Amino acid sequence: MQPLALTMGDPAGIGGELSLRAWLALRQTGVTFVALDDPARLQRLAAAMGLAVPVRVVGNAAESGLVFHSALPVLPVTLAVDALPGKPDGLNAKAVVASIEQATKLALAGDVGGVVTNPINKAALYQAGFAYPGHTEFLAALTGATGQQIMMLASPMLRVVPVTVHASLRDSIAMLTTDMIVAAARTTAAALRRDFGIAAPRLAIAGLNPHAGEQGALGTEETTIVQPAIDTLRAEGIDVSGPWPPDTMFTAAARARYDVAICMYHDQALIPLKTLDMDHGVNVTLGLPIVRTSPDHGTAFDIAGKGVADATSLLAAIELASALAASRAAARTTL
Amino acid sequence: MQPLALTMGDPAGIGGELSLRAWLALRQTGVTFVALDDPARLQRLAAAMGLAVPVRVVGNAAESGLVFHSALPVLPVTLAVDALPGKPDGLNAKAVVASIEQATKLALAGDVGGVVTNPINKAALYQAGFAYPGHTEFLAALTGATGQQIMMLASPMLRVVPVTVHASLRDSIAMLTTDMIVAAARTTAAALRRDFGIAAPRLAIAGLNPHAGEQGALGTEETTIVQPAIDTLRAEGIDVSGPWPPDTMFTAAARARYDVAICMYHDQALIPLKTLDMDHGVNVTLGLPIVRTSPDHGTAFDIAGKGVADATSLLAAIELASALAASRAAARTTL
Numbered sequence: 001m002q003p004l005a006l007t008m009g010d011p012a013g014i015g016g017e018l019s020l021r022a023w024l025a026l027r028q029t030g031v032t033f034v035a036l037d038d039p040a041r042l043q044r045l046a047a048a049m050g051l052a053v054p055v056r057v058v059g060n061a062a063e064s065g066l067v068f069h070s071a072l073p074v075l076p077v078t079l080a081v082d083a084l085p086g087k088p089d090g091l092n093a094k095a096v097v098a099s100i101e102q103a104t105k106l107a108l109a110g111d112v113g114g115v116v117t118n119p120i121n122k123a124a125l126y127q128a129g130f131a132y133p134g135h136t137e138f139l140a141a142l143t144g145a146t147g148q149q150i151m152m153l154a155s156p157m158l159r160v161v162p163v164t165v166h167a168s169l170r171d172s173i174a175m176l177t178t179d180m181i182v183a184a185a186r187t188t189a190a191a192l193r194r195d196f197g198i199a200a201p202r203l204a205i206a207g208l209n210p211h212a213g214e215q216g217a218l219g220t221e222e223t224t225i226v227q228p229a230i231d232t233l234r235a236e237g238i239d240v241s242g243p244w245p246p247d248t249m250f251t252a253a254a255r256a257r258y259d260v261a262i263c264m265y266h267d268q269a270l271i272p273l274k275t276l277d278m279d280h281g282v283n284v285t286l287g288l289p290i291v292r293t294s295p296d297h298g299t300a301f302d303i304a305g306k307g308v309a310d311a312t313s314l315l316a317a318i319e320l321a322s323a324l325a326a327s328r329a330a331a332r333t334t335l
Numbered sequence: 336m337q338p339l340a341l342t343m344g345d346p347a348g349i350g351g352e353l354s355l356r357a358w359l360a361l362r363q364t365g366v367t368f369v370a371l372d373d374p375a376r377l378q379r380l381a382a383a384m385g386l387a388v389p390v391r392v393v394g395n396a397a398e399s400g401l402v403f404h405s406a407l408p409v410l411p412v413t414l415a416v417d418a419l420p421g422k423p424d425g426l427n428a429k430a431v432v433a434s435i436e437q438a439t440k441l442a443l444a445g446d447v448g449g450v451v452t453n454p455i456n457k458a459a460l461y462q463a464g465f466a467y468p469g470h471t472e473f474l475a476a477l478t479g480a481t482g483q484q485i486m487m488l489a490s491p492m493l494r495v496v497p498v499t500v501h502a503s504l505r506d507s508i509a510m511l512t513t514d515m516i517v518a519a520a521r522t523t524a525a526a527l528r529r530d531f532g533i534a535a536p537r538l539a540i541a542g543l544n545p546h547a548g549e550q551g552a553l554g555t556e557e558t559t560i561v562q563p564a565i566d567t568l569r570a571e572g573i574d575v576s577g578p579w580p581p582d583t584m585f586t587a588a589a590r591a592r593y594d595v596a597i598c599m600y601h602d603q604a605l606i607p608l609k610t611l612d613m614d615h616g617v618n619v620t621l622g623l624p625i626v627r628t629s630p631d632h633g634t635a636f637d638i639a640g641k642g643v644a645d646a647t648s649l650l651a652a653i654e655l656a657s658a659l660a661a662s663r664a665a666a667r668t669t670l
Binding site: 165166167168169170171172173208209210213218219220221246247248250251252253265266267268270271272273274275276278 | 500501502503504505506508543544545548553554555556581582583585586587588600601602603605606607608609610611613
């Protein structure tokens with residue numbers, strides 16, 4: 001198995017601490033990664049937190065697999081100024097961006113199995129001239145991705161894909177179209193086949209309204225927008241069901257009948273995911289030529305440097321990226 | 336403890352079967368009820384299902400407490416025609432309505448501790464001239480309730496109150512006002528004090544938008560509608576918090592910090608409730624002069640008469656009504 005590339009994230013956030021804790025948790029497991037980070041700052045961080053993590057600079061990704069059991073391998077990305085916990089500094093934005101760029105290059109070259117990104121602070125990057133709305137758009141540009149990128153949230157209990165994401169609820173309803181649902185479902189079905197090893201993925205399509213509109217009494221979008229998407233997808237041979245009443249489609253019995261829920265808006269997807277399992281949610285970007293996951297939380301400036309950050313979601317992100325990379329590798333071998 | 340009054344519901348639905356199963360489950364527990372139902376049809380149903388439930392006609396509610404350990408007590412409400420499972424019949428609408436009326440009268444007179452309603456089929460009742468949108472409005476009229484009635488959904492893990500309920504998502508957003516949130520929260524706080532025995536109830540108020548609007552980037556209703564409601568309620572001495580990001584407010588850690596979540600729309604409330612615990616959700620009507628609960632499901636015509644209906648939610652509704660009635664009785668004694 002190839003190592004994964006783990007980015008620095010904002011060095012004023014909890015990313016560095018999480019990287020150290022992830023190494024401690026994974027060193028004996030067979031899953032390996034290389035950090036694209038500043039080795040000196042990781043060493044200081046480990047000392048400050050009392051974490052016994054030897055940091056070793058490596059020359060390339062392949063080497064990192066060999067040293068991983070005895071030290072945290074790092075491909076150096078040097079910070080411009082010391083990172084202060086909780087205080088993002090625009091002077092370090094270049095290093096934050098370089099870490100993502102180098103990780104992506106390694107993945108495109110096939111030197112790592114995929115990229116796991118620590119959380120960034122967009123405001124700090126924007127001030128330094130970063131021109132992308134976020135990680136996903138930047139990765140799409142770096143990888144020359146065509147088509148649409150889709151965010152999937154995955155936990156051991158549930159996978160969800162919100163068709164509309166970061167917009168007000170009112171705008172989410174206004175922007176929802178049949179084409180968006182079809183595109184999201186197609187990308188999702190393809191990713192479940194290729195990366196998740198699910199030969200015939202079952203997609204449950206949510207309704208938008210209470211009781212999925214109750215035959216028009218509680219809204220018409222199920223008839224005008226969702227059902228046509230289901231018809232189109234079914235005609236393409238994709239196993240879709242719905243539109244499901246949103247409130248009953250996330251029970252244990254309902255979840256057993258599908259592999260992913262295609263949701264109409266952010267909270268329809270995120271409420272059940274986080275309610276069922278707050279800690280193990282992983283963000284997976286579908287529709288990129290590389291494997292990319294990230295933990296389902298932000299920089300957490302408020303607790304950075306305090307030694308209390310929980311690495312559960314980053315660990316889940318690394319483990320899922322490893323599984324996705326293995327699935328892609330197996331598919332390539334089969335071909 | 337007084338018995339509760341349990342209504343017939345639509346006799347073509349699963350209500351009768353659930354009443355029989357509820358008696359089997361509760362006969363030794365100290366919680367008692369009297370069914371407002373047709374004794375002959377309950378007897379036939381028990382025989383058809385192979386349930387060993389002796390049915391006993393009683394003359395009044397007090398008597399039912401005495402016979403409950405040995406037989407299901409029934410105050411007779413005679414059906415016009417035999418009820419066929421799955422086939423609602425307008426000719427029986429009068430009996431369905433009479434059952435609700437008589438149960439309510441018993442509760443108003445103090446002869447029962449509260450009313451538990453089996454599911455009705457509104458379409459069948461409308462055809463027979465029933466002029467109310469549902470149970471709740473009918474009960475409000477029967478009891479001469481002033482003010483607003485509020486639906487609370489309660490399970491052992493979570494209590495939720497949706498401020499908007501049975502409208503499309505689009506209309507729910509359009510109709511949401513500060514006054515509605517304030518009124519719902521006031522009624523809820525009063526009910527938690529009086530009926531749930533919570534001296535200083537903590538209300539968590541949800542935002543409407545993803546991330547609770549993220550300082551206006553993802554919607555403005557948190558600022559223009561929700562926050563003013565919070566300010567008003569706080570000025571009245573009610574313990575409110577929010578507006579909370581909807582996706583993280585239903586985790587176990589978050590739930591430990593409040594007694595009820597005031598939600599902006601149906602699925603924001605119902606998705607977490609049903610995802611956490613599909614079977615034990617109970618519908619409680621707040622703002623009535625009587626205690627009233629109901630199971631969180633419908634008539635289930637598709638499985639009526641097949642012997643497979645699950646009485647878990649009705650049992651939870653009866654047990655919760657019993658606890659609410661006890662709390663009211665204790666409050667009266669204290670006064």
